[in-house]
Amino acid sequence: MRRLFEALGVDYIQWKALTLTALKLDVRAGGVVGATAQGSKRGAGAFVGQVIFYGGLGLLLAVAVAFLGDRFAAAMLVVSYVVLLVATTMLLDLNGVILSPTDHAVLAFRPVSSRTFFAAKLTNVLVYTLGLATLVGLPPVIAFAMKHGAAVGAAALAAVYASALCTTLAIVSGYTWLVRAIGSRRLRGVLSWVQFGISFFVYGGFILISDFVDRNALANFSLPWSPWLLLYPGTWFASYIELAAGAAGGLQAAGVVASVALAVALARGLRGRLTLEYAERIGALTAAGAADPAPASPLRPGRWFRSPEVRAVAILLRGHFRNDLVFRMSVLAVLPLTLLYLVLGLREGASSPGREPDLGFLSIAILISPVLLKGNLAQSEAYRASWIYFVTPADRTRLVRATCDLLLAFGLVPYLVFIAAALLIMGYGAARVFAYVSMMGLTSSLVLLLVTLMAPELPFSKPRAKQSAGAWRVALLMALSGGFAAILTLLVEPVHKRPLVLAAILAALAGANLLVSRLMRPRIERKAAQLEFVA
Structure with a gap:
C-alpha cells in the first residue's frame, strides 16, 4: 500500500492522518452546540439511524429482486437506485467535496503536498458514498446470491461498488472541471445554479426510470436486451450480473468494457491537472471569498423589520x-x-x-x-x-x-x-x-x-x-x-x-x-x- 501511494506521489503517513481526522470529525458532527459531553453518543445515534434507514431501503430492493422474474430488470433496478442515491447525496454537499475555502487554513502553512491533500479529501468522499452503497446494496446482493447463485451474488456486489465508485468520480470530475472553466471568483454563484439544474435532471430521470420500469419490467417481468440500452451507463454495470449468470454475449461484454474504460478515464483525469494545482485553487477560492463586494442595498428597518x-x-x-x-x-x-x-x-x-x-x-x-x-x-x-x-x-x-x-x-x-x-x-x-x-x-x-x-x-x-x-x-x-x-x-x-x-x-x-x-x-x-x- 505504501509503495502504491509513493508511486502516485502521495505521502502515505500524511494521507492516513488527514483521512482519519476527517472521518472522526464527520462522526462527531452529530453533536450540537452546548452538548459536547454527549457528542460521541449523538454521533453513534446518527450512525445507527443511517444504518436503519438505508438498510430498510436496501431490504425493499431485496424484496423487489426476489419477486422480479427477469434477472436483468432486477439488476437495472438495483444499479439505477444506487447511482441515484449517490448522485443526490453528493449534490447536497458538493461544495465541500473537493475544494473548500476552509482547506486553505490546513494546507497553506503545513508541509502537505497538493496531491496528498487531494487524495485524503477524495478518500473521505469515497468512504461516505461507498458506505451508503453498502447499506443499500448489500440486501439485494444477498437476494441475488440466494436466487441465482454465489457467482451472480459476487457480480452484483461488484456492480454495486463499481457504479457507486464511477458516480462519485464522475461528479468530482465535473466539479473540478467547473473550477477550471469558470475560475474561483465566480465559483460560489455559478455552482449553486449548476446544482439546481442537475437536481431537475436527477429527479426527471427518476420519473423516466419509473415509467420505463412500470411499463416494461413490472408489467411483463421482462426487460429485453437492446443495443440502445448501452447508451445508459447503468446497463454497463448490470452487465456484470448477466455475464456471471452465463448470458455471455457481445452486448454484455461491451457493457463491462465500457464500465472499466469509464473508471480508468475518470481516475486518470483526477490524477492529472487538479492534483497538481490544488493549493493554487483553494488559495484563489479563499482570496475570491475575501474580495466579495459588500451588498449594495442593505436591509433597512421597516414594516417587516421593526424588531x-x-x-x-x-x-x-x-x-x-x-x-x-x-x-x-x-x-x-x-x-x-x-x-x-x-x-x-x-x-x-x-x-x-x-x-x-x-x-x-x-x-x-x-x-x-x-x-x-x-x-x-x-x-x-x-x-x-x-x-x-x-x-x-x-x-x-x-x-x-x-x-x-x-x-x-x-x-x-x-x-x-x-x-x-x-x-x-x-x-x-x-x-x-x-x-x-x-x-x-x-x-x-x-x-x-x-x-x-x-x-x-x-x-x-x-x-x-x-x-x-x-x-x-x-x-x-x-x-x-x-x-x-x-x-x-x-x-x-x-x-x-x-x-x-x-x-x-x-x-x-x-x-x-x-x-x-x-x-x-x-x-x-x-x-x-x-x-x-x-x-
Whole structure:
C-alpha cells in the first residue's frame, strides 16, 4: 500500500492522518452546540439511524429482486437506485467535496503536498458514498446470491461498488472541471445554479426510470436486451450480473468494457491537472471569498423589520443564502421536488380516466418543507460565530421566534403562492385551490410551530452534519405528515364546495396556530436561558 501511494506521489503517513481526522470529525458532527459531553453518543445515534434507514431501503430492493422474474430488470433496478442515491447525496454537499475555502487554513502553512491533500479529501468522499452503497446494496446482493447463485451474488456486489465508485468520480470530475472553466471568483454563484439544474435532471430521470420500469419490467417481468440500452451507463454495470449468470454475449461484454474504460478515464483525469494545482485553487477560492463586494442595498428597518432581532436574523439569512452553497441548495432543492410530486400526481390522474390527480405527495412536501428548512437554518460551517448571541444584549427568545416567523413569511408563503399558481395553470378550480392551499398552509405552519416548541434553536449555531445524519428523523416526520396530508387531501373535495365548513376548519387551524404561538414564549425563554456557547 505504501509503495502504491509513493508511486502516485502521495505521502502515505500524511494521507492516513488527514483521512482519519476527517472521518472522526464527520462522526462527531452529530453533536450540537452546548452538548459536547454527549457528542460521541449523538454521533453513534446518527450512525445507527443511517444504518436503519438505508438498510430498510436496501431490504425493499431485496424484496423487489426476489419477486422480479427477469434477472436483468432486477439488476437495472438495483444499479439505477444506487447511482441515484449517490448522485443526490453528493449534490447536497458538493461544495465541500473537493475544494473548500476552509482547506486553505490546513494546507497553506503545513508541509502537505497538493496531491496528498487531494487524495485524503477524495478518500473521505469515497468512504461516505461507498458506505451508503453498502447499506443499500448489500440486501439485494444477498437476494441475488440466494436466487441465482454465489457467482451472480459476487457480480452484483461488484456492480454495486463499481457504479457507486464511477458516480462519485464522475461528479468530482465535473466539479473540478467547473473550477477550471469558470475560475474561483465566480465559483460560489455559478455552482449553486449548476446544482439546481442537475437536481431537475436527477429527479426527471427518476420519473423516466419509473415509467420505463412500470411499463416494461413490472408489467411483463421482462426487460429485453437492446443495443440502445448501452447508451445508459447503468446497463454497463448490470452487465456484470448477466455475464456471471452465463448470458455471455457481445452486448454484455461491451457493457463491462465500457464500465472499466469509464473508471480508468475518470481516475486518470483526477490524477492529472487538479492534483497538481490544488493549493493554487483553494488559495484563489479563499482570496475570491475575501474580495466579495459588500451588498449594495442593505436591509433597512421597516414594516417587516421593526424588531432588531428580526432584522438581524433576516440579514443572517440573506448573507448565508448568498455565500453558503449548502444552505442555498437546501432552499432551492424544494422546487424540483415539488415539481416532481406535481408530475407524479398528474400521472396518477391521467392513468385512470375520470380520476382526480393525486396530491398526496405534494401535501407531504408542503407539510415538511418548512421543518426541513428550519433544520438546515440551524446549521452552518461558521457556527462558532454564534458566540455573538451570548455577549450582546439581544434577546435570544426573540431570535428563535424571529427565525420561525421569517420562515413562515419568506419561506412558506412564497412556496404556497408558487404551488397555487402551478395548480391554477394545470386547470384546477380557484375555489378548490384556495381550500387546498389555505388548509395545507395553516397545517404546515402549525407543524413548524410545534417543532420549534419542542426543539428551539438559534440560527446557524450548530455544526453541519452529514445530510443523512437525520435521515431516520426525516422518515418519521414524513410518516406522521403523510397521515395528516391524507386526511386534509380527502377533505378538500367536499369542503371547497361548502364555504361555512371551510371557514370553520380554517378558523380551527388558525386558533391552533395562535394557541401554540402563545405557548412557545415561556418554553423558549426557559430553553434559551439554558443555552451555552461551546466552540
